[in-house]
Amino acid sequence: MSLGEPGLKALDLVAAGVAGGDALPEGGEGYKSGSVYRMILAVFLENRMAIVGVGVVVFMILFSFLGPVIYHTQQVFANPNISLDAPSLAHPLGTDGLGYDNLGRLMLGGQTSLEVGLAAAVIAVTVGAVWGAIAGLVGGFVDAVMMRIVDALLAIPFLFLLILLGTIFGTSILELIIVIGLVSWLVPARLVRGETLSLRVRDYVQAVKVMGGGSRRILFRHLIPNTMGTIVVNATFQVADAITFVAALSYLGLGIPPPATNWGGQLSDGVTYIFDGYWWLIYPAGIAIVLVVVAFNFIGDSLRDALEVRLQQR
Amino acid sequence: MIGYIVRRAGQAIIVMIGVTIITFILLHMIGNPVNVILGTHHSPANVRALTIQLGLNKPLPQQYLIWVWNLLHFNLGWSYRQNDSVASLLAQRLPNTLLLVGTSTVLAIVIAVPLGIMQAVRRNKPDDYVFTGFSFVFYAMPIFWLGLLLIILFSSLLNWLPPEAPQSQGNLFSQLNALILPVVALTLVTLALFSRYMRSSMLENMVQDYVRTAKAKGVSDRAILFKHVLRNALIPVITLIGLSLPGIVAGAVITENVFNYPGMGLLFIQAADNEDFPVLLGVTVVVGIATVLGSLIADILYAVADPRIRYVS
Numbered sequence: 001m002s003l004g005e006p007g008l009k010a011l012d013l014v015a016a017g018v019a020g021g022d023a024l025p026e027g028g029e030g031y032k033s034g035s036v037y038r039m040i041l042a043v044f045l046e047n048r049m050a051i052v053g054v055g056v057v058v059f060m061i062l063f064s065f066l067g068p069v070i071y072h073t074q075q076v077f078a079n080p081n082i083s084l085d086a087p088s089l090a091h092p093l094g095t096d097g098l099g100y101d102n103l104g105r106l107m108l109g110g111q112t113s114l115e116v117g118l119a120a121a122v123i124a125v126t127v128g129a130v131w132g133a134i135a136g137l138v139g140g141f142v143d144a145v146m147m148r149i150v151d152a153l154l155a156i157p158f159l160f161l162l163i164l165l166g167t168i169f170g171t172s173i174l175e176l177i178i179v180i181g182l183v184s185w186l187v188p189a190r191l192v193r194g195e196t197l198s199l200r201v202r203d204y205v206q207a208v209k210v211m212g213g214g215s216r217r218i219l220f221r222h223l224i225p226n227t228m229g230t231i232v233v234n235a236t237f238q239v240a241d242a243i244t245f246v247a248a249l250s251y252l253g254l255g256i257p258p259p260a261t262n263w264g265g266q267l268s269d270g271v272t273y274i275f276d277g278y279w280w281l282i283y284p285a286g287i288a289i290v291l292v293v294v295a296f297n298f299i300g301d302s303l304r305d306a307l308e309v310r311l312q313q314r
Numbered sequence: 315m316i317g318y319i320v321r322r323a324g325q326a327i328i329v330m331i332g333v334t335i336i337t338f339i340l341l342h343m344i345g346n347p348v349n350v351i352l353g354t355h356h357s358p359a360n361v362r363a364l365t366i367q368l369g370l371n372k373p374l375p376q377q378y379l380i381w382v383w384n385l386l387h388f389n390l391g392w393s394y395r396q397n398d399s400v401a402s403l404l405a406q407r408l409p410n411t412l413l414l415v416g417t418s419t420v421l422a423i424v425i426a427v428p429l430g431i432m433q434a435v436r437r438n439k440p441d442d443y444v445f446t447g448f449s450f451v452f453y454a455m456p457i458f459w460l461g462l463l464l465i466i467l468f469s470s471l472l473n474w475l476p477p478e479a480p481q482s483q484g485n486l487f488s489q490l491n492a493l494i495l496p497v498v499a500l501t502l503v504t505l506a507l508f509s510r511y512m513r514s515s516m517l518e519n520m521v522q523d524y525v526r527t528a529k530a531k532g533v534s535d536r537a538i539l540f541k542h543v544l545r546n547a548l549i550p551v552i553t554l555i556g557l558s559l560p561g562i563v564a565g566a567v568i569t570e571n572v573f574n575y576p577g578m579g580l581l582f583i584q585a586a587d588n589e590d591f592p593v594l595l596g597v598t599v600v601v602g603i604a605t606v607l608g609s610l611i612a613d614i615l616y617a618v619a620d621p622r623i624r625y626v627s
Contacts, residue, residue, distance in 0.1 A: 152332030
């Protein structure tokens with residue numbers, strides 16, 4: 001379970017407010033001008049952690065989605081004769097309680113965990129960004145109300161929200177994605193609102209207003225593209241968090257029912273065996289989760305450093 | 315200063331009201347307590363009678379107001395599963411959770427601050443990488459997996475510590491060494507988070523102009539570090555700690571589940587399994603209000619430490 005990343009974003013905002021730095025050039029719409037994006041990419045790739053992170057994520061995606069194509073196991077019919085076997089040539093990671101090959105199970109679980117993580121992160125970031133941008137742009141009473149709602153939802157520990165929403169919504173993959181997305185949109189909303197507040201007093205926004213541009217134009221063609229940096233960084237952390245949330249929910253019994261599986265579910269199944277010494281049921285799923293979450297954190301940190309022009313004076 | 319406190323307190327009260335509204339709505343979406351209580355005995359007459367008795371036939375806003383009125387009188391309802399008033403259940407469990415969360419948070423802060431300072435000073439050297447690596451790994455690890463690993467290592471293999479928290483009624487300190495593992499698990503994860511904040515904050519401050527000025531003035535490196543950078547770096551970390559409180563409580567929930575620790579998190583999970591709505595409602599609201607209070611205190615401390623904030627809302 002991760003404790004969320006609101007803090008480091010808040011630090012960024014504080015620092016941005018104090019020193020007034022901005023990675024994209026002032027003014028204009030956020031369209032691709034080769035040199036800026038190339039510079040960001042270059043700094044990103046210089047960072048060894050980033051490359052390791054991207055490598056691990058790519059490996060995990062290939063492992064989970066292409067793995068079953070290369071390494072055939074059947075995951076539907078239980079085979080109690082070979083259940084709980086230790087790793088061997090036939091089953092490199094042993095078999096689980098129902099006789100399924102554990103390595104194949106890991107691949108299948110990876111598919112679900114990654115899918116849910118990515119989808120939930122996209123939903124969370126989209127909803128949050130739009131909410132935050134509207135709140136920041138409109139300001140005044142509407143902003144106050146929207147932000148109080150966010151604060152109230154943030155005050156309830158996300159796990160309580162997850163459990164309550166999980167009980168309301170049931171346990172299919174789609175509902176799981178919605179539930180996690182509903183809990184995770186709060187942090188991007190706050191971040192984007194902060195960025196919007198600082199961006200909307202910039203000269204180019206005033207210029208658009210003077211030229212007669214409406215709020216919608218400002219919102220979609222200027223503000224959101226210029227907050228893309230923060231949004232993308234936050235999105236990578238959201239993926240990491242979402243994967244951990246899926247694991248936590250599965251551990252608490254609110255995850256996806258069998259025969260579908262995900263890494264968290266495999267971990268919670270492994271709990272029953274801690275005192276029996278079936279190590280191959282406990283470690284692989286946990287290691288997989290840690291690897292992917294750490295990888296996404298590396299990517300997020302490096303992206304943030306790459307977009308943070310000030311820190312490059314190090 | 316007073317103005318700032320009043321404004322923040324006003325916001326906090328609105329957020330608390332928001333918490334009660336949201337929790338109330340969520341609980342009503344979960345299900346109908348009448349069917350849960352009656353089980354197989356629900357003839358229409360019984361259903362009707364119980365609905366009226368529980369006051370569930372009144373319009374929703376009225377139910378909400380009645381509930382809030384009771385809340386203000388510390389009447390949190392009656393748990394039909396555990397046959398006890400919700401308030402007394404909470405009174406039993408709240409101190410335990412406070413112990414777990416409080417000890418872990420304090421330990422995490424006490425270790426994270428020096429660690430963050432050290433990492434910032436020796437950044438990009440091997441020790442920095444090692445500790446950053448550790449904090450990444452512990453931050454990424456699901457708490458229940460960490461708890462499991464600790465149990466395997468210290469209970470199963472080494473047999474030094476018991477795998478479960480003390481269960482004796484009301485007396486948590488009967489087996490002090492059983493408290494160690496839950497606290498260690500929660501502290502490690504919290505520590506990973508706090509040391510990242512601390513390191514990040516220290517680094518942000520060390521590249522500021524005032525540090526260069528101090529060095530040019532001839533102030534010793536040690537004095538710069540402890541008198542200037544540290545004080546400025548601690549300020550955002552205070553707010554971040556305040557913001558992390560809900561997360562730490564969530565972590566405590568899972569830890570309590572793993573170690574069977576008799577706290578509010580375990581109460582919540584059991585209530586969710588049992589469909590015990592009054593308990594769910596009571597626990598969520600109490601924890602929500604406690605976290606709002608915690609953030610309020612953190613923000614006030616922040617204003618005490620950093621005068622610039624008092625002029626921003």
